[in-house]
Amino acid sequence: MGIIVDKEKCIQCEMCVENCPEDILVMVEDGVSVAYPMECSWCGACEIDCPADAIKVRFTKEVGPVFIKREEK
Numbered sequence: 001m002g003i004i005v006d007k008e009k010c011i012q013c014e015m016c017v018e019n020c021p022e023d024i025l026v027m028v029e030d031g032v033s034v035a036y037p038m039e040c041s042w043c044g045a046c047e048i049d050c051p052a053d054a055i056k057v058r059f060t061k062e063v064g065p066v067f068i069k070r071e072e073k
Contacts, residue, residue, distance in 0.1 A: 002040055002058055007031045009054035016046035016055055 003025075010031035017025045017032065024036040025046060032055070034040075040057075047055045 002037055002042070003034045003046065004056040004058060005032045005034065006054045006056075009052045011052045011054070013051060015049045015051060019045045019049045021045060 007030055012027065012031055014027055014032075017027055021043060022036070022039050022041055024034060024039050026033050026035045042057060042059060044057050047057045
């Protein structure tokens with residue numbers, strides 16, 4: 001996964017949810033959850049704004065940009 005949330009460190013302040021320009025993070029009972037990982041623009045705002053250092057943004061092949069190969073005619 002590209003966005004890693006350490007639920008033990010998360011203090012549920014909602015800073016990451018409020019500052020995510022893509023609105024991919026949501027609050028759930030036990031902290032922050034990544035609702036739309038494929039919509040992430042990898043800006044790092046959630047990681048930078050987290051006062052508890054509970055979020056890490058890591059680019060991975062599995063969650064990175066998606067390219068669709070079109071069939072040639």
